[in-house]
Amino acid sequence: MTAVSVDPGRPPARVDRRVRVQGEPVDGPYPPLAPEARRGSVRRITEVGEEVLHRPCREVTEFGTPELAALVDDLFLTMYVAEGCGLAANQVGVGLRLFVYDCPDEHGVRHVGHIVNPVLDQSAPATRRLIDDTEGCLSVPGAGMSVPRPDHTVARGYDQHGNPLVIEGTDYFARCLQHETDHLYGHLYLDRLSKRDRKDALRQMADRREAVFARRTKTAAELGR
Template sequence: MFSGNEELESPAVAPHGPLPGGGRVRPMTRWGTPIMHRPQQPVTVFDDSLRKLAADMVATMYAAEGVGLAACQIGEDVAMFVFDCPDESDQRVVGVVCNPTLVLPEGRERRLDDSLEGCLSYPGAFVACARPDFAVVEGQGLDGEPVRFEGDGLLAKCLQHETDHTRGTVFGDRVSAKAMKKLRKQHDAAAEEYPPDWPT
């Protein structure tokens, strides 16, 4: 997920530990590639190769100036995402989630945030996308332990956006045909800024 030019300079909260480091930056997989549009395989083995993949995801997310990245966005068929994203109060939260499940507000508690959204796999384009303004994600960490993250603001949007990726959904699937046309126009206009090997 694109940051929308958010500043990420404040100290981060890491309720389940820091993000893995030492990864390599990999090219971004784009919308239209089959892996982006089908559910990802659940994580069943929690080993060094999974940690290495997560480290590559973190490195790629930062190189692309994003706030979240799913494994499918670097071409890996794995239900996992990483994030470093501020909430409504600008408090950064970082984490890794394998096999995510979403819990969203219902009834009177449900309010929508229709702010702009962008995707690292469709770079250079932003449109409004209405999503609940609070989200909880539960799943597993890199050692298979239970993890839980919750938040509002951009963090809520990020948790939903990245969980969608693990299910084969891109945010363009959630907007109107008119909005998608606008998104496509922005994306095409910015194409030269994002060559096929971006952000390596």
Template sequence: MTVRPIRLFGDPVLKTVCDPVVDFDEGVRALVKDLLDSVQLPGRAGVAANQIGSTLRVFSYNVDGKIGYLINPRVVEVRGEKQPTGEGCLSVPGLWFDTPRHPWARAVGFDVDGNELEVQGEGTLAQALQHETDHLDGLLYLDRLEKPARREAMKQIRESDWF
């Protein structure tokens, strides 16, 4: 089992728009394995490739006992008005803010053999699909916060012992 260290806020890789996977090779298989190993630790709903230092467009998820991954994911459908939903991030440890998210989402992508996959769900799974896809687009959940909450988040980051 290879659990990779999580990159923290301030690391430029977290603001990088990830590159699509074009070669479904052993390197991608190894990345998927590391993402699946890394997401299985308690309290983790998802891990995006850039959170472990890769700039390929891949993430893993672990919600309600469902563990999986998507290569080249795209959120293709959302339902419901965005609602403030309590959210945190492994790359911004210790912070928790209400973040506007749709209550239902559907994402499509591929498996390691290049076969199309679809993941859809509500609640925490919908939130994870949106959150992890944001990571691959170079966004942190902090970027989705209203200005007062974002200011408070930045203050808490500056005062944290990890920053």
């Protein structure tokens, strides 16, 4: 998911005053980039129209492997290079049910982590609302459109070692969890738009794509990658 506010290319400020990693609060300072990124390599981000983005991903059945750890590391670094707040495995061409995130919520809490084989809890709290807000996607570079989503969600899954996870999100972080889980079912946010809005998003992508790639190249260089 692209970190989108008014400007689809500019992420919301990352707030380090309070941080939750894998759903748990962290004591003391936390680095601007998750530690996994230091071990990662940058991978090419797939784009709308590529088959891997439009089919359901496979369940992860082997946990604790070097390959799975490397994929998590690479997803983190690739997400940061692309200035995103979430990235799913099929967005780097790997059709597995896994995504990473580094995303703020409306309380200024920064949520960092990964989740394997996530399933969204469909039970709705009485206070949950449907919110229209601008949404973008690293696989639809440069585009941003308004998408209605619930402002609260719970994702249940596992970490890369097979330990159970329950990740609760509100506001923008809830949107991120829903957006990335959609990817694992082979859906992009474009699929939630009217035909007219989808065409508008694709026009935005055509107009801004090269500028987005130039920014990613610059960010990679700044990170020494």
